[in-house]
Amino acid sequence: MTNQNLTEAKELIDRIGRMGAADGWNGDINPTQRAALAYLARANRFSRAPSHAADYLCATRGTVSQTLKALARKGLIVEQRSTTDKRSISYAVTDIGQHVLTQDAALDAALKQLPPAEVAILNGSLQKLVKGVLQQRAGRTFGLCRTCRYHETNANGARCALLDVDLRPFETNEICHEHEDQTSLSPSV
Amino acid sequence: MTNQNLTEAKELIDRIGRMGAADGWNGDINPTQRAALAYLARANRFSRAPSHAADYLCATRGTVSQTLKALARKGLIVEQRSTTDKRSISYAVTDIGQHVLTQDAALDAALKQLPPAEVAILNGSLQKLVKGVLQQRAGRTFGLCRTCRYHETNANGARCALLDVDLRPFETNEICHEHEDQTSLSPSV
DNA sequence: CTTTATAGTAGCGAGTCGCTATTATTGCAA
DNA sequence: TTGCAATAATAGCGACTCGCTACTATAAAG
Numbered sequence: 001m002t003n004q005n006l007t008e009a010k011e012l013i014d015r016i017g018r019m020g021a022a023d024g025w026n027g028d029i030n031p032t033q034r035a036a037l038a039y040l041a042r043a044n045r046f047s048r049a050p051s052h053a054a055d056y057l058c059a060t061r062g063t064v065s066q067t068l069k070a071l072a073r074k075g076l077i078v079e080q081r082s083t084t085d086k087r088s089i090s091y092a093v094t095d096i097g098q099h100v101l102t103q104d105a106a107l108d109a110a111l112k113q114l115p116p117a118e119v120a121i122l123n124g125s126l127q128k129l130v131k132g133v134l135q136q137r138a139g140r141t142f143g144l145c146r147t148c149r150y151h152e153t154n155a156n157g158a159r160c161a162l163l164d165v166d167l168r169p170f171e172t173n174e175i176c177h178e179h180e181d182q183t184s185l186s187p188s189v
Numbered sequence: 190m191t192n193q194n195l196t197e198a199k200e201l202i203d204r205i206g207r208m209g210a211a212d213g214w215n216g217d218i219n220p221t222q223r224a225a226l227a228y229l230a231r232a233n234r235f236s237r238a239p240s241h242a243a244d245y246l247c248a249t250r251g252t253v254s255q256t257l258k259a260l261a262r263k264g265l266i267v268e269q270r271s272t273t274d275k276r277s278i279s280y281a282v283t284d285i286g287q288h289v290l291t292q293d294a295a296l297d298a299a300l301k302q303l304p305p306a307e308v309a310i311l312n313g314s315l316q317k318l319v320k321g322v323l324q325q326r327a328g329r330t331f332g333l334c335r336t337c338r339y340h341e342t343n344a345n346g347a348r349c350a351l352l353d354v355d356l357r358p359f360e361t362n363e364i365c366h367e368h369e370d371q372t373s374l375s376p377s378v
Numbered sequence: 379c380t381t382t383a384t385a386g387t388a389g390c391g392a393g394t395c396g397c398t399a400t401t402a403t404t405g406c407a408a
Numbered sequence: 409t410t411g412c413a414a415t416a417a418t419a420g421c422g423a424c425t426c427g428c429t430a431c432t433a434t435a436a437a438g
Contacts, residue, residue, distance in 0.1 A: 004362075005308050006300050010209070011231070012315040013296070014224055015245075017206020019322045020199070022247035025427075032394060035203055042200070050417065056204075058211035063395050065418055070393075087403045087416040107202070110321025111195050118314055119194050125303065125311045126201040132299030133208045214396075221425060240385065252426050254387055259424075276385040276434045 013129075020107045027100045028074065032057075034101075036067050037076055039175070041093045041101055044145060046163060047177035048090040055177065056142050076100055143179040146172035150180065202318075209296045216289045217263065221246075223290075225256050226265055228364070230282045230290055233334055235352060236366035237279045244366065245331050265289055332368040335361035339369065 024031035039056050040048055054064040068091055071077045076097035080090045093101075111119060134141060145151060150162035151172065158167040162178055213220035228245050229237055243253040257280055260266045265286035269279045282290075300308060323330060334340060339351035340361065347356040351367055 005305065005312060006297070007231075009300055009308055009312050009315070010296060011227065012312060012319060013202075013205055014209055014227075016202055016315055016319055016322070017209070018224065019247050019319070020203055020206070022426095023322070030393070030426080035207065038200065038203075051415090058208050059394085060396060061417065062397075062419085066394075069418090085404075085416085089417070106322045106325045107199060107318070108195070109325060110318050111198055113321050114314065114317060116194065118317075119198055121310065122314045123194060123198050123201060125307055125314075126198070126205055128303060128307075129296070129299050130201060130205055130208070132302050133205070133212070133295045136295045136298060219395080219424065238385075239387090248425085249427060250386065251388085251428075255425075258387090274385085274435075278386070 016107075023106045029071070029076070029100060033067055033071055036064065037071060037093065037097055037101060040077060040091055041098065042175045044171050044174035044176050045090070047142075047175060048092065049088055049177075050091075052177040055140055056175075071097070140177060141179050141181060142175050142177065143181065144172070145174055145176045145179070147182065148176060148179045149182045150178070205296075212295045218260070218265070218289060222256055222260055222265075225253065226260060226282065226286055226290060229266060229280055230287065231364045233360050233363035233365050234279070236331075236364060237281065238277055239280075241366040244329055245364075260286070329366060330368050330370060331364050331366065332370065333361070334363055334365045334368070336371070337365060337368045338371045339367070 021031035024034040029037070035057060036053055039053050043052065043056075050064050050068055051061055053068065054061045057064060068077065072079055072091070075094060077091045077093050080092055082088045082090060114122070131141065145160070145167065146158070148160075150160055152159045152161050156166050157169060158172050159165070160167055160178075210220035213223040216223075218226070224246060225242055228242050232241065232245075239253050239257055240250055242257065243250045246253060257266065261268055261280070264283060266280045266282050269281055271277045271279060303311070320330065334349070334356065335347070337349075337351075339349055341348045341350050345355050346358060347361050348354070349356055349367075
């Protein structure tokens with residue numbers, strides 16, 4: 001029956017995701033656009049390019065490029081061209097975009113009905129799953145800045161040892177495209 | 190920080206679902222078609238109509254109608270018109286369709302890496318979430334036949350008290366569109 | 379024997395999605 | 409310094425999803 005459980009888990013994940021998607025058609029945007037918007041809202045200033053969003057969303061750059069252009073057209077994000085590298089673009093979420101993000105519904109409510117402790121356990125299992133899938137497709141982890149191997153604290157506050165920049169306090173709670181786990185060194189499986 | 194946990198849970202669910210979707214582009218079909226195919230493979234003979242799949246997949250009948258036609262075009266399912274009700278159609282998964290379904294990959298492997306006990310707990314939480322969302326959108330539960338309020342055992346074996354038909358043993362492990370929880374009688378919330 | 383409800387579908391418009399070019403730009407190396 | 413491979417983003421294609429509004433059968437209820 002363990003195999004039955006695996007099948008069921010897979011179906012449940014798919015189904016709950018699909019419900020979240022059906023739920024995400026609110027507020028003039030579609031589920032994919034909502035996911036991209038949510039990513040940008042949670043990503044730090046080094047991780048708001050189309051290619052980063054594509055990595056996170058497990059889609060191609062071409063697809064994400066279209067999605068972001070649609071969001072920009074609707075005024076939910078704004079393009080910010082880099083001065084140092086003229087190829088790259090960073091998108092910032094506007095106030096309207098932030099507001100649209102708050103209009104979630106069903107899944108939020110369902111989560112609130114679960115005991116906080118259970119949500120924590122659920123998070124743990126889901127994180128393991130994400131990590132497991134990531135391992136196979138050689139994807140990036142996109143963890144919180146402060147949980148990264150390159151995160152340091154010094155006299156000024158926080159610092160990223162990889163990019164060699166100081167970090168504002170709030171930034172350490174954002175998602176980073178360069179994130180790498182501290183607990184590595186398990187050579188494979 | 191409990192609010193942080195809720196946001197994270199939502200993001201994780203979305204992300205793992207999206208990974209599963211990206212994963213589902215294997216074998217000449219897209220993720221939606223795979224989901225519909227998987228549903229038909231798990232549904233009992235009373236639950237394989239377009240409208241039932243639409244209910245399960247949280248999509249409109251129109252959309253699902255197209256998806257099923259695409260699957261039929263590819264030979265993964267076959268149309269079976271009902272003789273009693275000439276309006277309704279039931280789809281059956283072909284051998285080829287069954288074979289395509291086995292070609293999953295990343296998510297399956299990641300699930301296998303989790304301890305079975307953790308998978309069981311995960312299932313429990315996800316089921317509660319699904320139930321919670323369903324409650325809000327007044328959707329059907331689509332549980333296993335044998336866990337239904339109308340499931341009975343008699344001299345012949347199993348029976349459905351709602352549809353008043355005898356059931357073959359394997360059918361009690363299939364998903365049913367008419368499924369209703371036994372533990373009801375909580376008038377609302 | 380008409381309403382009224384139900385099951386499935388067609389067609390529309392916007393958009394996703396993988397794919398293959400294509401255009402800028404950057405960085406490295408001869 | 410010129411040349412060229414890598415990188416970032418995008419355009420365009422074809423198949424498809426998706427919500428939506430009709431629309432056609434058929435079935436059931438009055």
